[in-house]
Amino acid sequence: MPGNPNETKLVNFAMANGTRRKIINFLANGYRSTGELEKIIGTTTLDFHLNILQQAGLIELEEGTVKLSEYGRKFLKNKTGKSEEKNADFSQAKPVEIAEIRQLSPCIADLSRLRVSANMLPPLGGILKLLEPLFPRSNYLDRKDSLIIQKGEIITTIYGSGKISIRMIKNEDEAKEVLESLKSTINEAIAKGVAPTPREKVRVELMEIYKYLPQTNCGKCSEQGCYSFAIKLMARQVTLDRCTLLKEPQYANNQEHLQILTSYI
Ligand code: SF4
Known part of the structure:
Protein backbone atom coordinates (compact mmCIF):
# COMPACT_ATOMS: atom_id res chain seq x y z
CA MET A 1 0.00 0.00 0.00
CA LYS A 82 -13.71 14.65 1.27
CA SER A 83 -15.59 15.89 -1.77
CA GLU A 84 -18.91 15.76 0.10
CA GLU A 85 -17.30 17.71 2.92
CA LYS A 86 -15.95 20.26 0.46
CA ASN A 87 -19.35 20.73 -1.24
CA ALA A 88 -20.79 21.72 2.12
CA ASP A 89 -18.07 24.36 2.57
CA PHE A 90 -18.62 25.66 -0.95
CA SER A 91 -22.28 26.44 -0.25
CA GLN A 92 -21.12 28.90 2.45
CA ALA A 93 -18.82 30.84 0.08
CA LYS A 94 -19.50 34.55 -0.45
CA PRO A 95 -19.20 36.35 -3.84
CA VAL A 96 -15.78 37.89 -4.35
CA GLU A 97 -14.71 41.39 -5.31
CA ILE A 98 -11.36 42.43 -6.75
CA ALA A 99 -9.67 45.06 -4.64
CA GLU A 100 -7.82 47.61 -6.70
CA ILE A 101 -4.62 46.67 -8.55
CA ARG A 102 -1.73 47.28 -6.17
CA GLN A 103 1.35 46.93 -8.30
CA LEU A 104 2.47 46.90 -11.93
CA SER A 105 6.07 45.93 -12.61
CA PRO A 106 7.96 44.53 -15.62
CA CYS A 107 8.05 40.72 -15.98
CA ILE A 108 11.50 39.24 -15.43
CA ALA A 109 11.00 36.87 -18.36
CA ASP A 110 9.89 39.58 -20.81
CA LEU A 111 10.49 43.23 -19.96
CA SER A 112 7.88 44.38 -22.50
CA ARG A 113 5.17 42.69 -20.42
CA LEU A 114 3.91 43.47 -16.93
CA ARG A 115 3.45 41.62 -13.73
CA VAL A 116 0.41 42.69 -11.76
CA SER A 117 -0.60 42.21 -8.13
CA ALA A 118 -4.15 42.53 -6.89
CA ASN A 119 -6.31 41.26 -4.06
CA MET A 120 -9.50 39.26 -3.92
CA LEU A 121 -11.96 39.83 -1.09
CA PRO A 122 -13.03 37.88 0.82
CA PRO A 123 -10.11 35.43 0.46
CA LEU A 124 -11.21 32.10 -1.02
CA GLY A 125 -9.36 30.06 1.61
CA GLY A 126 -10.39 26.39 1.63
CA ILE A 127 -12.62 26.57 -1.45
CA LEU A 128 -9.79 27.71 -3.72
CA LYS A 129 -8.79 24.17 -4.64
CA LEU A 130 -12.39 23.37 -5.60
CA LEU A 131 -12.28 26.02 -8.31
CA GLU A 132 -9.70 24.17 -10.41
CA PRO A 133 -12.31 22.57 -12.74
CA LEU A 134 -13.59 26.04 -13.71
CA PHE A 135 -10.42 26.70 -15.70
CA PRO A 136 -9.43 24.36 -18.54
CA ARG A 137 -5.71 24.94 -17.91
CA SER A 138 -5.15 25.22 -14.19
CA ASN A 139 -3.34 23.49 -11.39
CA TYR A 140 -3.89 23.72 -7.64
CA LEU A 141 -0.73 23.42 -5.55
CA ASP A 142 -1.42 22.28 -2.00
CA ARG A 143 1.95 23.27 -0.60
CA LYS A 144 1.54 26.89 -1.76
CA ASP A 145 -2.26 26.98 -1.39
CA SER A 146 -2.39 28.52 -4.83
CA LEU A 147 -4.30 27.97 -8.05
CA ILE A 148 -2.28 28.65 -11.20
CA ILE A 149 -4.33 29.37 -14.31
CA GLN A 150 -2.86 29.47 -17.79
CA LYS A 151 -4.64 31.24 -20.63
CA GLY A 152 -2.55 31.85 -23.74
CA GLU A 153 0.63 33.58 -22.61
CA ILE A 154 -0.94 34.89 -19.40
CA ILE A 155 -0.40 33.10 -16.11
CA THR A 156 -2.61 34.03 -13.17
CA THR A 157 -1.96 32.76 -9.65
CA ILE A 158 -4.65 33.05 -6.98
CA TYR A 159 -3.61 32.37 -3.38
CA GLY A 160 -5.89 31.19 -0.58
CA SER A 161 -5.01 34.43 1.23
CA GLY A 162 -6.70 36.46 -1.53
CA LYS A 163 -3.54 37.66 -3.22
CA ILE A 164 -3.56 37.50 -7.03
CA SER A 165 -0.51 37.70 -9.28
CA ILE A 166 -0.77 37.97 -13.07
CA ARG A 167 2.19 37.65 -15.41
CA MET A 168 2.78 38.57 -19.03
CA ILE A 169 0.13 41.28 -19.17
CA LYS A 170 0.36 43.95 -21.90
CA ASN A 171 -1.12 46.87 -19.95
CA GLU A 172 -3.37 47.86 -17.08
CA ASP A 173 -6.54 47.57 -19.20
CA GLU A 174 -5.73 43.97 -20.04
CA ALA A 175 -5.10 43.30 -16.34
CA LYS A 176 -8.53 44.72 -15.48
CA GLU A 177 -10.16 42.52 -18.14
CA VAL A 178 -8.45 39.40 -16.80
CA LEU A 179 -9.46 40.23 -13.23
CA GLU A 180 -13.05 40.98 -14.22
CA SER A 181 -13.36 37.70 -16.09
CA LEU A 182 -11.84 35.85 -13.11
CA LYS A 183 -14.33 37.45 -10.75
CA SER A 184 -17.35 36.61 -12.96
CA THR A 185 -16.28 32.97 -13.44
CA ILE A 186 -15.77 32.47 -9.70
CA ASN A 187 -18.95 34.31 -8.70
CA GLU A 188 -21.06 32.33 -11.17
CA ALA A 189 -19.83 29.12 -9.54
CA ILE A 190 -20.41 30.51 -6.05
CA ALA A 191 -23.97 31.55 -7.00
CA LYS A 192 -24.72 27.92 -7.94
CA GLY A 193 -23.70 26.90 -4.39
CA VAL A 194 -21.99 23.63 -5.34
CA ALA A 195 -18.38 22.92 -6.18
CA PRO A 196 -17.76 22.66 -9.95
CA THR A 197 -17.68 19.08 -11.19
CA PRO A 198 -14.19 17.80 -11.97
CA ARG A 199 -13.73 17.53 -15.71
CA GLU A 200 -11.20 16.24 -18.16
CA LYS A 201 -8.10 18.38 -18.51
CA VAL A 202 -7.27 19.82 -21.90
CA ARG A 203 -5.01 17.59 -23.94
CA VAL A 204 -1.39 18.70 -24.15
CA GLU A 205 0.49 18.48 -27.45
CA LEU A 206 4.21 17.82 -27.88
CA MET A 207 4.80 21.13 -29.68
CA GLU A 208 3.23 23.04 -26.80
CA ILE A 209 5.75 21.53 -24.42
CA TYR A 210 8.59 22.19 -26.84
CA LYS A 211 7.51 25.83 -27.31
CA TYR A 212 8.13 26.61 -23.62
CA LEU A 213 11.51 24.85 -23.33
CA PRO A 214 14.52 27.21 -23.59
CA GLN A 215 15.34 25.80 -27.08
CA THR A 216 19.09 26.20 -26.64
CA ASN A 217 19.77 22.50 -27.24
CA CYS A 218 22.51 22.80 -24.62
CA GLY A 219 22.32 19.11 -23.71
CA LYS A 220 22.55 19.69 -19.95
CA CYS A 221 19.53 17.42 -19.49
CA SER A 222 21.58 14.59 -21.10
CA GLU A 223 19.30 14.59 -24.15
CA GLN A 224 20.27 15.48 -27.70
CA GLY A 225 18.30 18.68 -27.52
CA CYS A 226 15.09 20.32 -26.35
CA TYR A 227 12.90 18.41 -28.81
CA SER A 228 14.14 15.04 -27.54
CA PHE A 229 13.63 16.26 -23.99
CA ALA A 230 10.04 17.27 -24.88
CA ILE A 231 9.35 13.79 -26.29
CA LYS A 232 10.61 12.21 -23.07
CA LEU A 233 8.55 14.61 -20.96
CA MET A 234 5.45 13.59 -22.92
CA ALA A 235 6.29 9.93 -22.24
CA ARG A 236 6.89 10.72 -18.53
CA GLN A 237 10.43 9.32 -18.87
CA VAL A 238 12.05 12.47 -17.48
CA THR A 239 10.97 15.21 -15.09
CA LEU A 240 11.08 18.94 -15.67
CA ASP A 241 13.86 19.54 -13.13
CA ARG A 242 16.35 17.84 -15.50
CA CYS A 243 16.31 21.04 -17.57
CA THR A 244 18.42 23.18 -15.24
CA LEU A 245 18.15 26.22 -17.54
CA LEU A 246 14.51 26.58 -16.54
CA LYS A 247 15.67 27.57 -13.06
CA GLU A 248 17.24 30.74 -14.43
CA PRO A 249 15.17 33.91 -13.85
CA GLN A 250 14.58 34.63 -17.54
CA TYR A 251 12.82 31.26 -17.89
CA ALA A 252 10.63 31.63 -14.79
CA ASN A 253 7.55 32.13 -16.93
CA ASN A 254 8.37 29.16 -19.17
CA GLN A 255 8.81 26.99 -16.12
CA GLU A 256 5.39 27.90 -14.77
CA HIS A 257 3.76 27.17 -18.12
CA LEU A 258 5.54 23.82 -18.27
CA GLN A 259 4.57 22.93 -14.72
CA ILE A 260 0.92 23.38 -15.63
CA LEU A 261 1.21 21.57 -18.97
CA THR A 262 3.13 18.58 -17.62
CA SER A 263 0.54 18.09 -14.89
CA TYR A 264 -1.96 17.18 -17.65
CA ILE A 265 0.15 14.53 -19.36
S1 SF4 B 1 18.70 21.24 -20.58
FE1 SF4 B 1 16.84 22.30 -21.22
S2 SF4 B 1 17.57 23.81 -22.70
FE2 SF4 B 1 19.20 22.31 -22.51
S3 SF4 B 1 18.75 20.80 -24.11
FE3 SF4 B 1 17.80 20.06 -22.27
S4 SF4 B 1 15.70 20.82 -22.43
FE4 SF4 B 1 16.92 22.02 -23.86
Whole structure:
Protein backbone atom coordinates (compact mmCIF):
# COMPACT_ATOMS: atom_id res chain seq x y z
CA MET A 1 0.00 0.00 0.00
CA PRO A 2 1.40 3.46 -0.91
CA GLY A 3 2.90 5.23 2.07
CA ASN A 4 6.33 6.59 1.28
CA PRO A 5 6.81 9.77 -0.86
CA ASN A 6 7.74 7.81 -4.02
CA GLU A 7 4.65 5.66 -3.76
CA THR A 8 2.49 8.71 -3.09
CA LYS A 9 4.00 10.28 -6.22
CA LEU A 10 2.91 7.23 -8.24
CA VAL A 11 -0.65 7.57 -6.94
CA ASN A 12 -0.73 11.32 -7.64
CA PHE A 13 0.61 10.73 -11.12
CA ALA A 14 -1.92 7.94 -11.76
CA MET A 15 -4.84 10.07 -10.60
CA ALA A 16 -3.76 13.24 -12.41
CA ASN A 17 -5.09 11.79 -15.66
CA GLY A 18 -8.78 12.01 -16.58
CA THR A 19 -8.91 8.59 -18.30
CA ARG A 20 -7.44 6.87 -15.27
CA ARG A 21 -9.86 8.67 -12.94
CA LYS A 22 -12.66 7.44 -15.20
CA ILE A 23 -11.39 3.84 -14.88
CA ILE A 24 -11.16 4.08 -11.08
CA ASN A 25 -14.69 5.51 -10.82
CA PHE A 26 -15.97 2.82 -13.21
CA LEU A 27 -14.50 0.14 -10.95
CA ALA A 28 -16.20 1.61 -7.87
CA ASN A 29 -19.17 -0.74 -8.27
CA GLY A 30 -17.15 -3.92 -8.62
CA TYR A 31 -14.80 -5.72 -10.95
CA ARG A 32 -14.98 -5.26 -14.73
CA SER A 33 -13.64 -7.21 -17.66
CA THR A 34 -10.98 -5.57 -19.80
CA GLY A 35 -13.51 -5.85 -22.68
CA GLU A 36 -15.95 -3.61 -20.77
CA LEU A 37 -13.21 -1.11 -20.06
CA GLU A 38 -12.17 -1.09 -23.70
CA LYS A 39 -15.68 0.03 -24.64
CA ILE A 40 -15.39 3.21 -22.57
CA ILE A 41 -11.65 3.92 -22.78
CA GLY A 42 -10.74 2.51 -26.20
CA THR A 43 -8.34 -0.31 -26.99
CA THR A 44 -5.18 1.58 -27.88
CA THR A 45 -4.23 3.03 -24.52
CA LEU A 46 -6.06 0.77 -22.06
CA ASP A 47 -3.00 -1.38 -21.26
CA PHE A 48 -0.90 1.75 -20.70
CA HIS A 49 -3.39 3.24 -18.22
CA LEU A 50 -4.01 -0.06 -16.43
CA ASN A 51 -0.29 -0.53 -16.02
CA ILE A 52 0.09 2.86 -14.35
CA LEU A 53 -2.87 2.24 -12.02
CA GLN A 54 -1.45 -1.15 -11.10
CA GLN A 55 1.99 0.29 -10.39
CA ALA A 56 0.34 2.84 -8.09
CA GLY A 57 -1.31 -0.04 -6.20
CA LEU A 58 -4.83 1.18 -7.00
CA ILE A 59 -6.06 -1.82 -9.03
CA GLU A 60 -5.51 -5.56 -9.38
CA LEU A 61 -5.53 -7.39 -12.70
CA GLU A 62 -6.42 -11.03 -12.99
CA GLU A 63 -7.17 -13.10 -16.11
CA GLY A 64 -8.95 -10.41 -18.09
CA THR A 65 -10.69 -8.79 -15.12
CA VAL A 66 -9.82 -5.60 -13.31
CA LYS A 67 -10.82 -4.58 -9.79
CA LEU A 68 -9.91 -1.98 -7.22
CA SER A 69 -7.25 -3.12 -4.77
CA GLU A 70 -7.94 -2.72 -1.06
CA TYR A 71 -5.91 0.50 -1.16
CA GLY A 72 -7.85 1.65 -4.27
CA ARG A 73 -11.17 1.15 -2.45
CA LYS A 74 -9.96 3.09 0.59
CA PHE A 75 -8.55 5.82 -1.65
CA LEU A 76 -11.86 6.23 -3.48
CA LYS A 77 -13.90 6.18 -0.24
CA ASN A 78 -11.64 8.82 1.30
CA LYS A 79 -11.89 10.99 -1.81
CA THR A 80 -15.69 10.77 -1.99
CA GLY A 81 -15.97 11.65 1.70
CA LYS A 82 -13.71 14.65 1.27
CA SER A 83 -15.59 15.89 -1.77
CA GLU A 84 -18.91 15.76 0.10
CA GLU A 85 -17.30 17.71 2.92
CA LYS A 86 -15.95 20.26 0.46
CA ASN A 87 -19.35 20.73 -1.24
CA ALA A 88 -20.79 21.72 2.12
CA ASP A 89 -18.07 24.36 2.57
CA PHE A 90 -18.62 25.66 -0.95
CA SER A 91 -22.28 26.44 -0.25
CA GLN A 92 -21.12 28.90 2.45
CA ALA A 93 -18.82 30.84 0.08
CA LYS A 94 -19.50 34.55 -0.45
CA PRO A 95 -19.20 36.35 -3.84
CA VAL A 96 -15.78 37.89 -4.35
CA GLU A 97 -14.71 41.39 -5.31
CA ILE A 98 -11.36 42.43 -6.75
CA ALA A 99 -9.67 45.06 -4.64
CA GLU A 100 -7.82 47.61 -6.70
CA ILE A 101 -4.62 46.67 -8.55
CA ARG A 102 -1.73 47.28 -6.17
CA GLN A 103 1.35 46.93 -8.30
CA LEU A 104 2.47 46.90 -11.93
CA SER A 105 6.07 45.93 -12.61
CA PRO A 106 7.96 44.53 -15.62
CA CYS A 107 8.05 40.72 -15.98
CA ILE A 108 11.50 39.24 -15.43
CA ALA A 109 11.00 36.87 -18.36
CA ASP A 110 9.89 39.58 -20.81
CA LEU A 111 10.49 43.23 -19.96
CA SER A 112 7.88 44.38 -22.50
CA ARG A 113 5.17 42.69 -20.42
CA LEU A 114 3.91 43.47 -16.93
CA ARG A 115 3.45 41.62 -13.73
CA VAL A 116 0.41 42.69 -11.76
CA SER A 117 -0.60 42.21 -8.13
CA ALA A 118 -4.15 42.53 -6.89
CA ASN A 119 -6.31 41.26 -4.06
CA MET A 120 -9.50 39.26 -3.92
CA LEU A 121 -11.96 39.83 -1.09
CA PRO A 122 -13.03 37.88 0.82
CA PRO A 123 -10.11 35.43 0.46
CA LEU A 124 -11.21 32.10 -1.02
CA GLY A 125 -9.36 30.06 1.61
CA GLY A 126 -10.39 26.39 1.63
CA ILE A 127 -12.62 26.57 -1.45
CA LEU A 128 -9.79 27.71 -3.72
CA LYS A 129 -8.79 24.17 -4.64
CA LEU A 130 -12.39 23.37 -5.60
CA LEU A 131 -12.28 26.02 -8.31
CA GLU A 132 -9.70 24.17 -10.41
CA PRO A 133 -12.31 22.57 -12.74
CA LEU A 134 -13.59 26.04 -13.71
CA PHE A 135 -10.42 26.70 -15.70
CA PRO A 136 -9.43 24.36 -18.54
CA ARG A 137 -5.71 24.94 -17.91
CA SER A 138 -5.15 25.22 -14.19
CA ASN A 139 -3.34 23.49 -11.39
CA TYR A 140 -3.89 23.72 -7.64
CA LEU A 141 -0.73 23.42 -5.55
CA ASP A 142 -1.42 22.28 -2.00
CA ARG A 143 1.95 23.27 -0.60
CA LYS A 144 1.54 26.89 -1.76
CA ASP A 145 -2.26 26.98 -1.39
CA SER A 146 -2.39 28.52 -4.83
CA LEU A 147 -4.30 27.97 -8.05
CA ILE A 148 -2.28 28.65 -11.20
CA ILE A 149 -4.33 29.37 -14.31
CA GLN A 150 -2.86 29.47 -17.79
CA LYS A 151 -4.64 31.24 -20.63
CA GLY A 152 -2.55 31.85 -23.74
CA GLU A 153 0.63 33.58 -22.61
CA ILE A 154 -0.94 34.89 -19.40
CA ILE A 155 -0.40 33.10 -16.11
CA THR A 156 -2.61 34.03 -13.17
CA THR A 157 -1.96 32.76 -9.65
CA ILE A 158 -4.65 33.05 -6.98
CA TYR A 159 -3.61 32.37 -3.38
CA GLY A 160 -5.89 31.19 -0.58
CA SER A 161 -5.01 34.43 1.23
CA GLY A 162 -6.70 36.46 -1.53
CA LYS A 163 -3.54 37.66 -3.22
CA ILE A 164 -3.56 37.50 -7.03
CA SER A 165 -0.51 37.70 -9.28
CA ILE A 166 -0.77 37.97 -13.07
CA ARG A 167 2.19 37.65 -15.41
CA MET A 168 2.78 38.57 -19.03
CA ILE A 169 0.13 41.28 -19.17
CA LYS A 170 0.36 43.95 -21.90
CA ASN A 171 -1.12 46.87 -19.95
CA GLU A 172 -3.37 47.86 -17.08
CA ASP A 173 -6.54 47.57 -19.20
CA GLU A 174 -5.73 43.97 -20.04
CA ALA A 175 -5.10 43.30 -16.34
CA LYS A 176 -8.53 44.72 -15.48
CA GLU A 177 -10.16 42.52 -18.14
CA VAL A 178 -8.45 39.40 -16.80
CA LEU A 179 -9.46 40.23 -13.23
CA GLU A 180 -13.05 40.98 -14.22
CA SER A 181 -13.36 37.70 -16.09
CA LEU A 182 -11.84 35.85 -13.11
CA LYS A 183 -14.33 37.45 -10.75
CA SER A 184 -17.35 36.61 -12.96
CA THR A 185 -16.28 32.97 -13.44
CA ILE A 186 -15.77 32.47 -9.70
CA ASN A 187 -18.95 34.31 -8.70
CA GLU A 188 -21.06 32.33 -11.17
CA ALA A 189 -19.83 29.12 -9.54
CA ILE A 190 -20.41 30.51 -6.05
CA ALA A 191 -23.97 31.55 -7.00
CA LYS A 192 -24.72 27.92 -7.94
CA GLY A 193 -23.70 26.90 -4.39
CA VAL A 194 -21.99 23.63 -5.34
CA ALA A 195 -18.38 22.92 -6.18
CA PRO A 196 -17.76 22.66 -9.95
CA THR A 197 -17.68 19.08 -11.19
CA PRO A 198 -14.19 17.80 -11.97
CA ARG A 199 -13.73 17.53 -15.71
CA GLU A 200 -11.20 16.24 -18.16
CA LYS A 201 -8.10 18.38 -18.51
CA VAL A 202 -7.27 19.82 -21.90
CA ARG A 203 -5.01 17.59 -23.94
CA VAL A 204 -1.39 18.70 -24.15
CA GLU A 205 0.49 18.48 -27.45
CA LEU A 206 4.21 17.82 -27.88
CA MET A 207 4.80 21.13 -29.68
CA GLU A 208 3.23 23.04 -26.80
CA ILE A 209 5.75 21.53 -24.42
CA TYR A 210 8.59 22.19 -26.84
CA LYS A 211 7.51 25.83 -27.31
CA TYR A 212 8.13 26.61 -23.62
CA LEU A 213 11.51 24.85 -23.33
CA PRO A 214 14.52 27.21 -23.59
CA GLN A 215 15.34 25.80 -27.08
CA THR A 216 19.09 26.20 -26.64
CA ASN A 217 19.77 22.50 -27.24
CA CYS A 218 22.51 22.80 -24.62
CA GLY A 219 22.32 19.11 -23.71
CA LYS A 220 22.55 19.69 -19.95
CA CYS A 221 19.53 17.42 -19.49
CA SER A 222 21.58 14.59 -21.10
CA GLU A 223 19.30 14.59 -24.15
CA GLN A 224 20.27 15.48 -27.70
CA GLY A 225 18.30 18.68 -27.52
CA CYS A 226 15.09 20.32 -26.35
CA TYR A 227 12.90 18.41 -28.81
CA SER A 228 14.14 15.04 -27.54
CA PHE A 229 13.63 16.26 -23.99
CA ALA A 230 10.04 17.27 -24.88
CA ILE A 231 9.35 13.79 -26.29
CA LYS A 232 10.61 12.21 -23.07
CA LEU A 233 8.55 14.61 -20.96
CA MET A 234 5.45 13.59 -22.92
CA ALA A 235 6.29 9.93 -22.24
CA ARG A 236 6.89 10.72 -18.53
CA GLN A 237 10.43 9.32 -18.87
CA VAL A 238 12.05 12.47 -17.48
CA THR A 239 10.97 15.21 -15.09
CA LEU A 240 11.08 18.94 -15.67
CA ASP A 241 13.86 19.54 -13.13
CA ARG A 242 16.35 17.84 -15.50
CA CYS A 243 16.31 21.04 -17.57
CA THR A 244 18.42 23.18 -15.24
CA LEU A 245 18.15 26.22 -17.54
CA LEU A 246 14.51 26.58 -16.54
CA LYS A 247 15.67 27.57 -13.06
CA GLU A 248 17.24 30.74 -14.43
CA PRO A 249 15.17 33.91 -13.85
CA GLN A 250 14.58 34.63 -17.54
CA TYR A 251 12.82 31.26 -17.89
CA ALA A 252 10.63 31.63 -14.79
CA ASN A 253 7.55 32.13 -16.93
CA ASN A 254 8.37 29.16 -19.17
CA GLN A 255 8.81 26.99 -16.12
CA GLU A 256 5.39 27.90 -14.77
CA HIS A 257 3.76 27.17 -18.12
CA LEU A 258 5.54 23.82 -18.27
CA GLN A 259 4.57 22.93 -14.72
CA ILE A 260 0.92 23.38 -15.63
CA LEU A 261 1.21 21.57 -18.97
CA THR A 262 3.13 18.58 -17.62
CA SER A 263 0.54 18.09 -14.89
CA TYR A 264 -1.96 17.18 -17.65
CA ILE A 265 0.15 14.53 -19.36
S1 SF4 B 1 18.70 21.24 -20.58
FE1 SF4 B 1 16.84 22.30 -21.22
S2 SF4 B 1 17.57 23.81 -22.70
FE2 SF4 B 1 19.20 22.31 -22.51
S3 SF4 B 1 18.75 20.80 -24.11
FE3 SF4 B 1 17.80 20.06 -22.27
S4 SF4 B 1 15.70 20.82 -22.43
FE4 SF4 B 1 16.92 22.02 -23.86
